[in-house]
Amino acid sequence: MTFHEQVYKVLGEIQEMLIAKNEKYGNSALEPLGVFSNLSAKEGLLVRIDDKLKRIKNGSLDKDDEDVVNDLIGYLVLLKIYNQSKPRPTHGWREIKEKQDLVKKLQQELRDEMI
Secondary structure, X not given: OOHHHHHHHHHHHHHHHXXXXXXXXXXXXXXXXXXXXXXOHHHHHHHHHHHHHHHHHOXXXXXXXXXXXXXXXXXXXXXXXXXXXXXXXXXXXXXXXHHHHHHHHHHHHHHHHHO
């Protein structure tokens, strides 16, 4: 099997796992219910990633636990999806500078009124 074929095979397995878990649990990773926790979707994913990394650090790979690696990859994919779905700021440097100048002007007007 070529490298490219191996990559497609592994990524296909991760894709199937993510879709199956999404169908089973809903979109809970990206849209948490929040009954027992107020963590954002991103914070929840980061906690899960930390948990998987700790399992690996504690020797889970020595036990041939491929599920931990697949779960870690899956959570990283979900984090990437989350990051790509967030609206990006549309402000350029010019707009930021204009807003900073406006704030300074308003602050000065307030100081002048107080005198």
